[in-house]
Amino acid sequence: MSWSFPIGRLLGSEVRIHATFFLLLLWVGASAWGIGGAGAALSNILFVMALFACVVAHEFGHALMARRFGIRTPDITLLPIGGLARLERMPDRPFQEIAVALAGPLVNVVIAAALWLAGFGPSTSLALETSAGAFASALLSVNILLVLFNMIPAFPMDGGRVLRGVLAIFLPRLRATLFAVRIGQAFALAFAAYALWSGNFLLGLVALFVFLAGNAELGQMKSRAALSDLSVGDAMLRDFTHLSPDAPVSAAAELVRSSDQSIFPVVGRDGKLAGFVEADAILEADGGGRIADVMEADVMSLPMSRPAGHLLDVLGERHAIGVTGPSGRLVGYVTQGSAARLLRRRASR
Structure with a gap:
């Protein structure tokens, strides 16, 4: 944050x-x-x-x-x-x-x-x-x-999440979220009215948070529903160039200048994801060193068979996620952009 x-x-x-x-x-x-x-x-x-x-x-x-x-x-x-x-x-x-x-x-x-x-x-x-x-x-x-x-059952406060959980026992999760969010926003309006009447500034901020956070989570649930029949493999980029951790930065910089790829998976000798490196980082470091020195090593991968909705949980804080096949070797990767394009295609159907 x-x-x-x-x-x-x-x-x-x-x-x-x-x-x-x-x-x-x-x-x-x-x-x-x-x-x-x-x-x-x-x-x-x-x-x-x-x-x-x-x-x-x-x-x-x-x-x-x-x-x-x-x-x-x-x-x-x-x-x-x-x-x-x-x-x-x-x-x-x-x-x-x-x-x-x-x-x-x-x-x-x-x-x-x-x-x-x-x-x-x-x-x-x-x-x-x-x-x-x-x-x-x-x-x-x-x-x-x-x-x-x-x-108080004002989603996404704790009481609202309990309410959504109870509703989800009997209803589809998206519908349960919709009910919980609307009830929470009714409470938010009541909080805001009381905040204006009493001059309670902090309660007004709580009301704003409840209203906006509820809308955000409802939007995410709708995105999940749109992706419910797709897998991570459906969202991945399959045609890409990868780099070795031991590759010289100078050689990689030459590759970047002739490619429109903005982020490169770094793959070890075992075929597994070792990191990601952005094209800009390679160009800034041009002149010496290895890719291992400039790559982002704190990365994660998901199996290609995992439901595509899981991407919404992890892509918000990461530029890219590796995608692995049954053997655990890298077969592709998903960026925030490729996931957004998949969502737009689904929304236009």
């Missing part, structure tokens, strides 16, 4: 903070300073940081449950309106989606229960409290509120 930067890795996922999060801390600190001075500002900033630590724990609940179903979570980003765990794909089975969606709020239930058992009851005031007991009580209350708010 743009405007975000990494702060470390935890449990296999990169944790990132969006730059606008610091604007939230600045706003909270300034507001509290005007009411209660430096002590109140520090207390409120610390409270927001503790709250967002709970939000990160919530997102790791999703990530760890997704891992049980073989789904990676490349990164978790902290935003002013909450956290976002970016799963490499959403579970296809309804009960798996329900489990992943519920795992996040369950973490907040555990945190609230732990604080309760430690002797801290819910607080009715969340502002300008400086004692440790008041701080913990307010944190308990906010975790309860996080559970209640996240379980």
Whole structure:
């Protein structure tokens, strides 16, 4: 996600903070300073940081449950309106989606229960409290509120994903998504109306996110439906030139100048994909070195028999995906452009 930067890795996922999060801390600190001075500002900033630590724990609940179903979570980003765990794909089975969606709020239930058992009851005031007991009580209350708010059936919030999962038990997944998105957008309009009435800027941002993210996921589901009878092999480029990792960059540069190919698979002696290298990267490095020095080695491949819809899960963050035959050797590759052309052909039918 743009405007975000990494702060470390935890449990296999990169944790990132969006730059606008610091604007939230600045706003909270300034507001509290005007009411209660430096002590109140520090207390409120610390409270927001503790709250967002709970939000990160919530997102790791999703990530760890997704891992049980073989789904990676490349990164978790902290935003002013909450956290976002970016799963490499959403579970296809309804009960798996329900489990992943519920795992996040369950973490907040555990945190609230732990604080309760430690002797801290819910607080009715969340502002300008400086004692440790008041701080913990307010944190308990906010975790309860996080559970209640996240379980509102406003897709793609957790409650909305649970709703989509339940609907998908009885309906085709696209139709279940359509119902869940429309219900979520109705909630988004209600959030926006209340935000305008109350002046709650953050709730307005949540409303905008719910509305736009719901549309985006519905569009992706329609794309999947359009590709439902196709395989990855149907989208791959079959006529291409590949390079060896040991090939000199200077020789590859001569090849690039006489070719209209913009990205080159790099194939090892075993016939398997070792990386990709873009034509521009070869030309920029012309003068010395090997292809292995300039190629992108963090690549992935899919079997040519895999449903083409899987490309939508992986191509968003990658320029190209290798395609393998039964033996595991490279037989082609798919770029964002070739996948888009396949979708356009299907849309025009």
